Amino acid sequence: MANKKKENQPLPKELFDILACPACKSDLNYTKDKGSLVCVKCKAKYPIKEGIPILLPKNKQ
Ligand SMILES: [Zn+2]
Numbered sequence: 001m002a003n004k005k006k007e008n009q010p011l012p013k014e015l016f017d018i019l020a021c022p023a024c025k026s027d028l029n030y031t032k033d034k035g036s037l038v039c040v041k042c043k044a045k046y047p048i049k050e051g052i053p054i055l056l057p058k059n060k061q
Pocket of ligand 1: 021022023024025026039040041042043044
């Protein structure tokens with residue numbers, strides 16, 4: 001019986017497909033080494049915590 005603990009895995013493709021940068025709506029790149037998402041256009045970086053991407057736009061000022 002395989003009861004291995006889930007390793008850090010990339011986000012499911014279905015989820016990745018609907019993700020977009022909240023700031024400019026561009027695609028996001030998954031950076032495996034840092035476990036975060038980086039916008040291909042504005043280079044904004046979003047962390048992934050416990051498998052959930054935190055896509056919060058920066059505070060508007
Ligand atoms: Zn962006």
